Structure formats: structure tokens, C-alpha cells
Amino acid sequence: KPSVQESTESEIISRFQQYLQINTSQPDPDYKQSTSFLLAIANSLSLESQVLEFVPGKPLVLLKWPGTDPSLPSILLNSHTDVVPSEPHKWGHPPFQAHLDPSTGHIFARGSQDMKCVGMQYLEAIWKLRSSGFKPTRDVYLSFVPDEEIGGHDGAEKFAESEVFDKMNVGVVLDEGLASPDGFYRVFYGERSAWWMSIKAVGKPGHGAKLYDNSAMENLFKSIESIRRFRSAQFDLVKSGSRAEGDVISVNMVFLKAGTPSPTGFVMNLQPSEAVAGFDIRVPPTADPLALERRIAEEWAPSSRNMTFEFKQKGPLHDKFGKPMVTPLDDSNPWWGLLQKAIKNANGVLGKPEIFPASTDARYFRNRGLPAIGFSPMANTPILLHDHNEYLNKDEYLKGIDLYVSIIKTYSSFAPRTARDDASRAEL
Ligand SMILES: CSCC[C@H](NC=O)C(=O)O
Ligand SMILES: [Zn+2]
Numbered sequence: 213k214p215s216v217q218e219s220t221e222s223e224i225i226s227r228f229q230q231y232l233q234i235n236t237s238q239p240d241p242d243y244k245q246s247t248s249f250l251l252a253i254a255n256s257l258s259l260e261s262q263v264l265e266f267v268p269g270k271p272l273v274l275l276k277w278p279g280t281d282p283s284l285p286s287i288l289l290n291s292h293t294d295v296v297p298s299e300p301h302k303w304g305h306p307p308f309q310a311h312l313d314p315s316t317g318h319i320f321a322r323g324s325q326d327m328k329c330v331g332m333q334y335l336e337a338i339w340k341l342r343s344s345g346f347k348p349t350r351d352v353y354l355s356f357v358p359d360e361e362i363g364g365h366d367g368a369e370k371f372a373e374s375e376v377f378d379k380m381n382v383g384v385v386l387d388e389g390l391a392s393p394d395g396f397y398r399v400f401y402g403e404r405s406a407w408w409m410s411i412k413a414v415g416k417p418g419h420g421a422k423l424y425d426n427s428a429m430e431n432l433f434k435s436i437e438s439i440r441r442f443r444s445a446q447f448d449l450v451k452s453g454s455r456a457e458g459d460v461i462s463v464n465m466v467f468l469k470a471g472t473p474s475p476t477g478f479v480m481n482l483q484p485s486e487a488v489a490g491f492d493i494r495v496p497p498t499a500d501p502l503a504l505e506r507r508i509a510e511e512w513a514p515s516s517r518n519m520t521f522e523f524k525q526k527g528p529l530h531d532k533f534g535k536p537m538v539t540p541l542d543d544s545n546p547w548w549g550l551l552q553k554a555i556k557n558a559n560g561v562l563g564k565p566e567i568f569p570a571s572t573d574a575r576y577f578r579n580r581g582l583p584a585i586g587f588s589p590m591a592n593t594p595i596l597l598h599d600h601n602e603y604l605n606k607d608e609y610l611k612g613i614d615l616y617v618s619i620i621k622t623y624s625s626f627a628p629r630t631a632r633d634d635a636s637r638a639e640l
């Protein structure tokens with residue numbers, strides 16, 4: 213086997229830039245190029261690799277660094293290869309140039325935070341460990357999955373349910389987190405579920421000059437008012453500091469569709485007979501789904517007001533065993549203590565564990581009852597995912613690699629001597 217040479221800092225940064233320069237933005241990601249790029253690195257690191265296509269044209273790159281004791285459950289380091297679209301003309305530097313600002317060290321690119329950084333940091337950490345001669349005890353897998361940004365149905369969801377996945381005997385999964393503007397690294401043990409709902413009002417059409425009850429617009433606006441009251445009450449809990457962002461139900465109106473089109477815009481003197489509004493609702497795993505469903509049916513879209521509602525997406529709050537989809541962060545989960553230890557050893561400081569406010573692929577692994585922890589090592593960094601001018605500072609990026617060196621070392625060497633050790637740990 214060829215030995216792996218240590219990389220220079222500029223080689224490391226240039227590999228990150230190369231990955232960022234591949235335009236994998238939805239809705240038409242260049243997965244061909246990202247796949248060959250990742251396979252080339254896997255090859256330089258002599259990792260085992262396979263490309264899984266659960267859906268043609270949507271490749272999942274699965275890499276393996278075999279451990280010395282394959283009987284132990286493995287470690288899975290997951291990242292997605294796709295990124296969200298950008299509006300290039302609103303950026304200071306083109307989003308796929310990966311411009312490195314020489315005075316600040318910021319690297320500007322779509323995906324620099326979400327989450328090509330993490331995917332490459334896993335690989336760079338393995339590069340460092342391999343060149344230092346380290347040998348993992350457990351198998352270490354890396355999955356580079358497609359389509360997270362559009363729901364992960366053709367990527368992580370199918371992967372987590374596959375026979376290949378079963379055979380991997382995964383014990384713990386690491387997936388993405390969020391940047392933090394302060395010095396504490398954020399860490400996530402669960403996430404809110406996305407409920408994407410549209411509500412529709414119907415009513416008698418009529419002259420634009422007439423005041424009458426039960427028009428579609430009036431019916432819809434009564435609902436919108438009620439939803440907005442709920443929204444502010446939830447938001448107030450966050451503003452006052454009594455709840456974290458991931459612990460309330462968020463509701464945001466994302467579209468409004470109504471009116472009678474005309475060649476010059478909309479007919480102005482006609483009250484339409486239909487009006488629809490769409491909402492992105494995020495529900496914490498501890499919320500009572502029945503109470504929310506009742507609120508929707510009775511207050512937000514009551515049939516008494518000729519309203520109907522429809523879900524485009526309604527994520528579950530519980531896993532397939534009926535348990536809330538959260539990863540316990542206590543002594544029943546040795547991976548939590550190990551993560552704390554590994555980060556401390558690398559001089560990092562973790563913040564208080566949180567519920568991720570949006571969705572990630574981690575939910576598909578938690579749904580199988582597996583512990584999954586969300587972590588993207590970006591402290592002292594503004595939260596710019598999905599925003600214009602997304603960037604990551606090069607020194608933060610390099611620091612993150614060292615954190616993963618420590619994590620991968622700690623995780624892959626964790627080998628309780630007997631199953632009883634595991635059990636007694638769990639009893640503590
Ligand atoms: C529910 S699938 C959508 C996934 C998406 N993930 C990241 O932004 C999100 O909107 O949270
Ligand atoms: Zn992401």
C-alpha cells in the first residue's frame with residue numbers, strides 16, 4: 213500500500229476550494245464531477261469506495277476505512293454534496309469561485325458552511341490520521357449523499373433503509389450542525405420536523421366594490437391573522453430567552469396565491485372565489501402533534517369557514533419504535549461523553565446541546581433508533597447557510613479538521629472490553 217504523505221496548509225485549502233468550485237446546486241447538481249472528485253481523494257487515501265445509486269443520476273459515495281476489529285459497530289460520518297441555489301449577481305464574489313480573501317482569510321462560496329466544509333474536513337482529518345500512522349479499531353464510514361436540500365428522499369432516506377446500510381452495522385452517526393457567532397461550538401441532538409401546509413379558502417365571487425361576508429379573501433385572512441398571533445406568541449418565547457429556537461413551533465407564510473389574472477396583471481374589481489396560502493411549519497420532537505393538528509383543523513383552516521388544508525410534507529416526530537426522535541445525551545449514550553472528551557482534548561468548547569431548527573438527513577438515521585449528533589465545527593462565524601456571501605474563514609476550517617482528528621481518533625478507538633462494560637456504562 214502506498215503511504216499517505218502529510219499535506220501542506222495550502223494543499224488542504226486548495227482541496228476545499230476545488231470541492232466548493234463544483235456546482236452542485238439544486239435543482240441540477242453536477243453530481244458527476246463531485247463523485248469523481250471524491251473518488252480521487254478516496255483513492256489517494258486508499259479508502260475502500262463504492263458509488264450507490266438508489267435513484268439513477270443521484271450517486272451516493274460511500275467510503276470505508278476498515279478498522280482492526282470489524283465486529284464492533286462502525287462510525288458513520290455523513291455529509292451532503294448538494295447545495296442550495298444562489299443569486300450570483302447579489303454576491304460579492306461568484307458563489308462557485310471559492311474566492312479566498314487575502315486580508316481576512318474568508319473563503320466565499322455556496323456550500324462553504326452548508327456543508328462541503330464538513331465533508332472535506334472528515335477527509336482531511338483522515339488524511340492527517342493516516343499520514344501519522346494511526347489505525348482505527350472500528351470501521352469508519354463516510355457517506356457523501358445527494359439531495360439533502362430537497363428532502364433527502366433519493367439519498368439518505370433510501371440509504372438508511374437499505375441492505376448495504378444494515379450490513380455496515382452503524383453504531384453512531386455524525387451529521388451537520390450550524391455555525392455559531394460566539395466561541396462555543398453548537399451541537400444538536402434532534403431536529404424539528406417540517407410540516408409544509410397550504411390552506412385554501414373558497415367563497416362567493418363578487419364585485420370589488422361590495423362589502424359582504426365569507427369572501428374567499430376574507431376567510432383566508434381570518435386564518436392568516438390567527439396563524440400570525442400564534443407565530444408571535446412562539447417568537448416571543450424565543451425573544452425573551454425562555455425557549456431556544458429549536459424548542460418552539462415556528463410558522464412562516466411562504467406563498468400567497470389568489471386573484472383573477474388579466475393580461476395587464478390582475479382583475480381589480482373582482483373579489484376572487486379562491487385563495488390559497490402556504491406555510492412552512494417546524495415542530496419540535498417534544499411537541500404534541502395532536503394538539504397542533506386540532507389547532508389547524510379548528511382555528512387555522514376550519515371547515516365552518518369553508519377552509520381546507522393540505523400537507524405537502526408532514527415529518528414524523530417519533531421514530532419507527534414510537535419514541536421521540538432525539539438522541540439521548542446522557543450516560544446511556546457513550547458517544548456523547550466521547551464527543552465532549554474529544555472536543556475538549558482539541559481545545560474546543562461546546563455550547564449547550566440544541567434541537568436543530570430546520571431539517572437534516574440525521575432524521576433518517578435517528579428514525580432507525582441510531583444515535584446521531586449534528587456538529588459542524590464553525591465557531592466565531594456568522595450563520596450564513598442559504599444566505600448571500602456564505603463564507604467560512606480558512607483558520608476556522610483548519611481548526612475544524614483538528615477537531616475531527618480528535619473525534620475520529622476517540623470514536624474509532626472506543627472499544628469496551630466486553631458487552632458487560634457497555635451495559636454497566638448504560639446503568640450509570
Ligand atoms: C423537510 S426536507 C427539507 C430539508 C431542508 N434542509 C436544509 O435546509 C430544510 O428545509 O430544512
Ligand atoms: Zn445542510
Ligand SMILES: [Zn+2]
Nearest residue numbers: 296326361597
Ligand atoms: Zn441547507
